[in-house]
Amino acid sequence: MEVKTDFLVLGSGIAGLTLAIKLAELGSVAIVTKKEAIESNTNYAQGGIAAVMDPLDSFEDHVRDTLVCGAGICHEDVVRFVVGEGPERIRELIQWGVEFSRNEQGFDLGREGGHSTRRVLHAKDLTGREIERALVRKAAQSPNIHIYENCMAVELIRKPGPSGVVHDQGRCIGAYILEPQKGNVLTFRAKFVALATGGAGKVYLVTTNPDIATGDGIAMAYRAGAKVANLEFMQFHPTCLFHPEAKSFLISEAVRGEGGILRLKSGEAFMEKYHPMKSLAPRDIVARAIDSELKKSGDEYVLLDITHREGSFIKKRFPNIYQKCLEFGIDITREPIPVVPAAHFMCGGVLTDHCGQTTIEGLFACGEVACTGLHGANRLASNSLLEGIIFAHRTFLKIREILPGLVEECVPIPEWDPRGATQSDESIVVSHNWDEIRRGMSNYVGIVRSEKRLARAKRRIDLIQQEIDEYYRNFIITRDLLELRNIAVVAKLIIRCAMRRKESRGLHYTIDYPERDDRNWKRDTVIQRG
Numbered sequence: 001m002e003v004k005t006d007f008l009v010l011g012s013g014i015a016g017l018t019l020a021i022k023l024a025e026l027g028s029v030a031i032v033t034k035k036e037a038i039e040s041n042t043n044y045a046q047g048g049i050a051a052v053m054d055p056l057d058s059f060e061d062h063v064r065d066t067l068v069c070g071a072g073i074c075h076e077d078v079v080r081f082v083v084g085e086g087p088e089r090i091r092e093l094i095q096w097g098v099e100f101s102r103n104e105q106g107f108d109l110g111r112e113g114g115h116s117t118r119r120v121l122h123a124k125d126l127t128g129r130e131i132e133r134a135l136v137r138k139a140a141q142s143p144n145i146h147i148y149e150n151c152m153a154v155e156l157i158r159k160p161g162p163s164g165v166v167h168d169q170g171r172c173i174g175a176y177i178l179e180p181q182k183g184n185v186l187t188f189r190a191k192f193v194a195l196a197t198g199g200a201g202k203v204y205l206v207t208t209n210p211d212i213a214t215g216d217g218i219a220m221a222y223r224a225g226a227k228v229a230n231l232e233f234m235q236f237h238p239t240c241l242f243h244p245e246a247k248s249f250l251i252s253e254a255v256r257g258e259g260g261i262l263r264l265k266s267g268e269a270f271m272e273k274y275h276p277m278k279s280l281a282p283r284d285i286v287a288r289a290i291d292s293e294l295k296k297s298g299d300e301y302v303l304l305d306i307t308h309r310e311g312s313f314i315k316k317r318f319p320n321i322y323q324k325c326l327e328f329g330i331d332i333t334r335e336p337i338p339v340v341p342a343a344h345f346m347c348g349g350v351l352t353d354h355c356g357q358t359t360i361e362g363l364f365a366c367g368e369v370a371c372t373g374l375h376g377a378n379r380l381a382s383n384s385l386l387e388g389i390i391f392a393h394r395t396f397l398k399i400r401e402i403l404p405g406l407v408e409e410c411v412p413i414p415e416w417d418p419r420g421a422t423q424s425d426e427s428i429v430v431s432h433n434w435d436e437i438r439r440g441m442s443n444y445v446g447i448v449r450s451e452k453r454l455a456r457a458k459r460r461i462d463l464i465q466q467e468i469d470e471y472y473r474n475f476i477i478t479r480d481l482l483e484l485r486n487i488a489v490v491a492k493l494i495i496r497c498a499m500r501r502k503e504s505r506g507l508h509y510t511i512d513y514p515e516r517d518d519r520n521w522k523r524d525t526v527i528q529r530g
């Protein structure tokens, strides 16, 4: 079956929803999303969204903080327009119904690591949930938007070239979409396709990301021939709750912003050994410091201590974190929180220009799936929600500009080939391979890398990939199998990018090249299939 729409948006996080709401002014929009609409990385964002909203703050300071954090390879022009356009986009979110926390002075601005001042708008510690709530509501009100929940994009479709191979040439004209509950693969045809599929934290064993974050957009774009970049820069959040029963629960950077101190199990505060900003140093430095302390002590976690602040303040400022920790038997007003670093944010992704255009005509990318030049080698805290709304807006402007000149050719798209279509009980192999990839990535391609470790990881992923390809060719596809195939592709791309960069910079640290080398490596790492 073929579904025809003007615009196909893959993903319903902040980037996808913002873009869809705007595109609905121009025509019909299909949002395809893997689970229910709110389920996304956005939904779990706690700290907030950075923007210059305080008269005492300045664009120049926000630009400088972003550039410092990005370790020399942010694109300064991108940083300047993202920071400069931030306040207008924030006002738009507010108009659409997002309610940020306020105090007597105005917005209650939080402070996070790497920021020289308080500039983070938040909705208590549930900022992402509040944004998703408002955007899903706004999208649902538009008659031009149809949300396809529990549907998964499998592969992008490019206009067939002379060879007849669908995803090999020409502009992007749609995507194959799996309806897992029915086992159908539908063909979606669109004038423009936008990837807003978010990040890839699930490539690692310990992550703050929810299950949807399997790097599908990066893998699909790469397979379709788009350029991808800077995938070696996976940001590890220093403070994910360590508890045997807690799955991916983040302790927001804002806890350190409000005075939280990192300590060893013995109670000793250790960050002064690593950075003058101590516990509020940039994330990469804090994550590496914790990694190093854990390796020295053999402990499984360090402690984040905010007990010196008033209990009533903690409960008011961090109601969600307080409640969640309490469920695990930790009263954060009285005892420190056990934490470990966890894969958190992908700074690289599908390469785009200033308007979200990828290197494939007709295909745009915005949000965490994209590599726009904003983050460089390390993302400044709370700049990613901001990036999502800025690039969604710019993508909309670009599409609005080029839409009238678009000559649509109604080329036939072959229906999805159901492959070997043999039913199989592949679930055990799939879950073993999932586990092996994620464990291998955490062990060998984590916070501290080496040539040897990367080579070892690559050898293993190569083998697993052969096995997955065989399954993919011969058996009926399932969501698990597709996600496994995608995490294997992204894992391999991370390793390839990391192997290329013969220096340490930002989030990429290798013991074989421990110094930053601006003469040779002050640039993006760009990879394309073939």
Ligand SMILES: Cc1cc2nc3c(=O)[nH]c(=O)nc-3n(C[C@H](O)[C@H](O)[C@H](O)COP(=O)(O)OP(=O)(O)OC[C@H]3O[C@@H](n4cnc5c(N)ncnc54)[C@H](O)[C@@H]3O)c2cc1C
Pocket (backbone or CB within 6 Å): 010, 011, 012, 013, 014, 015, 016, 032, 033, 034, 035, 037, 038, 039, 040, 041, 042, 043, 044, 045, 046, 047, 048, 049, 050, 127, 128, 151, 152, 153, 154, 196, 197, 198, 199, 208, 209, 210, 212, 216, 217, 250, 344, 345, 366, 367, 368, 369, 381, 382, 383, 384, 385, 386, 388
């Ligand atoms: C715990 C946590 C806390 C964070 N805190 C902050 C913060 O305070 N400030 C900040 O700026 N950033 C924060 N981040 C990062 C930020 O939340 C994300 O970078 C941002 O929300 C990404 O938005 P997005 O729209 O690009 O993707 P997402 O919000 O992740 O949305 C991706 C969407 O794509 C869908 N999708 C994925 N694959 C497919 C597929 N194959 N087919 C169909 N649909 C698909 C998903 O279901 C989802 O709807 C945090 C992240 C986490 C995990």
